[in-house]
Amino acid sequence: MLKSLNKLDWLRILNHLSNFLYSDFSKERCQNLVPLFSYEEAVKAQEKTKFIWNLLEKGEKLELNFLKSLKNLFEKASKRGFFLPVELSEIKKWFLTLEKLIPYFENSPFSHLKTLYEEIKEIDLYLNKILDWEKGEIKDRASYDLFIIRKKLKEAKEILFTKLEKIRENLFKKGYLQENLFTQKEGRYVLPVKVEYKNKIKGILHEVSQSGATVFIEPASIISLSNEIENLRHIEQREVVKILREVSQEIFSYSYSFFNLEESYTDFEIAFAKASLGKTYKGSFPLLKKEGLIKIRSGIHPLLLLKENSSKTVYNDFIIEKGLLISGPNLGGKTVSLKTIGILTLMGQSGFLIPAEEAELPLFSKIFVDLGDDQDIIEGESSFSSHLKNLKEILDKADEKTLVLLDEPGKGTNPEEGAALVAAIINEILKRETKVVITTHSQFLKTLSLKMKDLKLATMEYDLETKEPTYKIIYNIWGESLAFDLAKKIGFSEEILSEAISYLKNREYWEWYKIVEKERKKLKELEEEFNLK
Structure with a gap:
């Protein structure tokens, strides 16, 4: 299934979604998001996004x-035995964010967030009493003992600074100091003394500068005060840890609620991102249903709108009752149409808005995609054998709740044999009421599709006058690959093209090609007459 998701650009959509997420834990969840394959879950996901969209x-x-x-904050704190003040500040930010959002959650798909907030609101009140969350510090009045300790500490510092200022001023006037200031070394207050005057000052030498010109000395007259301050700091630290342990134990008792809060908030943030992403491409919510046809009106692959230069964009209608076979020229948009149907289906049943005017999507429990070259050089596996394995898996698992997307199946081997095998597979999965979309260049498949009542025809339009694809899908008509037109556009010589055409002139294929071209001209005339474009 993961391989199919990658082929439909699911991960690239998630990368765009991640741009609208704020928190790392939400971004991490986003990168591991998988589509929803349950009708009930899909409806709930859409309700969540729709609620935010409406706001x-x-x-x-x-x-x-x-x-x-x-979860990370709790994990670190549990190893330590308590939360640090900066970690408590991070928890406080959760409460501040929730306080602003809670009024919106009444009777909403996110009412559970309000319930969880009510469960842990006592912690918020507790933090307000003890924490200065902006500074990431414990308040002086978090306890009576801490208030007294810090008061003594403040008074001791004031006495020390007054004394130190007088010493500094006196020594600077005598020319003993490199600079007129004092600083700290290992928590002790020192003066920057010129090395030649170090014996003039009584005290403790704590450090020598790299140049050797300055020594940092703690004056002897402030040593006792410094010792007192250091002792008070140790006492303060013990009291802070005591307070932190008390509040941490209270928070730990609500760990289950906090973990649920993160899960629920992540759902909210991702739903917010889905709504925000949808606004960038003016998306709409598809009608989700348990069964029925796929109907997408004026839809487009979202990546075509999300790229930097999205001026040349073509919207298409996609209708799949049971099976749809898309033919048409090379580089005409067949594969893009296939991927568009797939990614819009995945997004629609996973709570995203989709870039379409309107849509009806049945809920699929499985989606299989066979697209591109899965050749494995290491395993010695050919492209065709790899495609065969994909088709075998589809045959083993496809049912009426499955969407199958096949891009040019049967290639990589004898064209007739490959097409015949694919035709048998398509016929089988259609019998199971599996929805299937196929792109092909095979004339055999196009002809055979006329005999399959559940397989409708469509082609990618090609402007015969400009020799350019229009990227518009037209239903109930088959198309030609127009390999010669593309070769001419790329720059192949007229001699090569004439010789190639000569190989086909006597074949029934060439007659069929002329009939198709004639029918295209008739269709164009009808469109002009009735202004269908």
Whole structure:
């Protein structure tokens, strides 16, 4: 299934989605998102995105912030035995964010977030009493003992600074100091003394500068005060740790609620990102249903709109009752149409808005894609054998709740044998009421499709006058690959092209090609007459 997702650009869509996420834990979840294959889950996911979409459409400004993972914070704190003040500040940011969002969650798909907030609100009140979250520090009044300790510490520092200022001023006037200041070394207050005057000052030498010109001396007259301050700091630290342990134990008792909060908030943030992404390409919500046809009106692959230069974009209608076979010229848009049907289906049943005017999507429990070259050089596997394995898996697992997307199946081997095998496979999966979309250049498959009542025909339009594809899909008509036109456009000589055409002139294929071209001209005339374009 992961291989199929990659071929439909699912991971690239997730990368764009990630741009609208704020928190790392949400971005991590986003990279591992898989489509939903349950009708009930798909409806719930759409309801969540639609709820946020409606708020944004009303002009509500939902304030989301960068939040740190609660699980990671709890893991670090549990190893240590308590939360650090900076970690408590991160928890406080969760409460600040939720306070602004909670009013929107009443009777919403995110009402569970409000319930969880109510469960842990006591922790917020506790943090307000003890924590200065902006500074990441414990408040002086977090406890009576801490208040007294810090008061003594403040008074001791004031006495020390007053004394140190007088010493500094006196020594600077005598020319003993390199600079008129004092600094700290290993938590002790020292003066920058010129090395030649170090014996003039009584005290403890703590450090010598790299040049050797300056020595840092703690004056003897402040040593006792410095010792007192250092002792008070140790006492303060013990009291802070005591407070941190008390609040941490309270927070640990709500760990289950906090973990659920992160899970629920991640769902909210991802739904917010889906709504925000949808606004960039003016998307719509598809009608989800348990069964029925795929109907997409004026749809386009989202990556064509999300790329930098998206001015040349073509929208198409896609209707798949049971099976659809798309033919047409090379580089005409067959594979893009196939991928568009696939990615819009995946997005639609996973809570995304899709770039379409409107859409109806049945819920699929499985999606299989056989697209591109899966040749494995290491395993010695050919392209055709790899495609055969994909087709075998499809035959083994496809049912009425499956969407199968096949891009030019049967290639890589004898064309007639490959087409015949594919025709048998298509016929079998159609019997199972599996929905299937096929692109092909095979005349055999195009002819055979006329005999399969459940396989409708479509072609990618080609402008015969300009010799350019229009990338528009036309139903109930088969198309030609127009290899010669593409070769001429690329620059093949007229001699090569004339010789190639001569090989086909006496074949029934060439007669068929002329009939198709004639029918195309008739269709163009009808369009002009009735202004269908």
